[in-house]
Amino acid sequence: MQPGSVSLFMSNVETIPGKTITRSFGLVTGSTVRSKHFGKDLFAGLKNIVGGELRQYTELLNESRNEALQRMMTQAQSMGANGIVNIRFATSSVAAGASELFCYGTAVFVE
Amino acid sequence: MSETLIAMAWIIGPLAVTLLFPFTSWALGRWYQNRIMNVLLEKEKLEGASLQNENHLSTASTTALMSAQASALLHVSICVGPSIGQIFFMWFKSLFGGRLQSYDFVLEYGRREVLLRLREQAKSLGCTSIHNVRLETSVISSARNQDSKRASVEFLAFATGLIQ
Numbered sequence: 277m278q279p280g281s282v283s284l285f286m287s288n289v290e291t292i293p294g295k296t297i298t299r300s301f302g303l304v305t306g307s308t309v310r311s312k313h314f315g316k317d318l319f320a321g322l323k324n325i326v327g328g329e330l331r332q333y334t335e336l337l338n339e340s341r342n343e344a345l346q347r348m349m350t351q352a353q354s355m356g357a358n359g360i361v362n363i364r365f366a367t368s369s370v371a372a373g374a375s376e377l378f379c380y381g382t383a384v385f386v387e
Numbered sequence: 388m389s390e391t392l393i394a395m396a397w398i399i400g401p402l403a404v405t406l407l408f409p410f411t412s413w414a415l416g417r418w419y420q421n422r423i424m425n426v427l428l429e430k431e432k433l434e435g436a437s438l439q440n441e442n443h444l445s446t447a448s449t450t451a452l453m454s455a456q457a458s459a460l461l462h463v464s465i466c467v468g469p470s471i472g473q474i475f476f477m478w479f480k481s482l483f484g485g486r487l488q489s490y491d492f493v494l495e496y497g498r499r500e501v502l503l504r505l506r507e508q509a510k511s512l513g514c515t516s517i518h519n520v521r522l523e524t525s526v527i528s529s530a531r532n533q534d535s536k537r538a539s540v541e542f543l544a545f546a547t548g549l550i551q
Contacts, residue, residue: 293455327470367525
């Protein structure tokens with residue numbers, strides 16, 4: 277159900293629905309900086325003749341965001357948590373052609 | 388005679404292609420974007436017809452959370468951009484200001500498409516309702532220079548899906 281190998285209870289609300297939070301571990305973060313593959317960039321450039329969705333970029337960003345989530349989940353698990361609540365995502369352009377995908381949340385233990 | 392014609396064609400041909408490119412790209416962009424918008428409208432109509440719960444997308448974080456059995460984090464993103472020709476003509480338009488229609492159109496498309504995909508993802512995970520929807524927008528620049536004409540916009544939607 278969740279991307280990758282680590283599986284935790286995750287939500288972007290204050291609780292995990294259907295569960296009770298018993299302990300809080302504090303902030304966990306995950307980030308990744310990705311730049312575009314030259315070939316993919318070329319194809320996206322061709323797609324720009326008509327505009328609309330740039331599928332190559334969509335895929336790349338999804339992949340990277342899953343990786344950022346994965347890092348956050350690994351961090352939470354190493355703390356001994358089994359869930360993350362209040363997850364937020366942020367994207368920023370750090371350099372030309374590179375974006376940072378960042379996510380953060382609160383690691384908790386739920387029952 | 389024919390040799391001079393061929394020579395003329397070799398000179399005028401590339402020149403015409405270069406000069407007409409913005410127009411072609413603009414027209415192709417208009418046509419293509421109208422088409423994908425129509426596809427989206429059809430899908431939205433279908434989605435609306437199959438809808439059980441009217442309150443299926445919500446930005447509130449408290450309603451209906453207590454009765455849920457399980458939940459899942461949903462996140463979808465999409466990258467969209469106008470065509471090169473549209474950007475070229477937008478530059479002229481922005482001399483006078485006013486509504487930039489082609490940008491409007493593409494951004495509206497992206498935002499509606501991302502919400503539709505969020506609903507699709509929720510359905511595939513077996514969620515019955517979606518809560519605490521958040522929408523974010525960011526600019527993804529081209530690889531070679533920061534204010535290139537090929538900047539695209541990324542829409543991200545994330546939410547909590549409830550399984551009742």
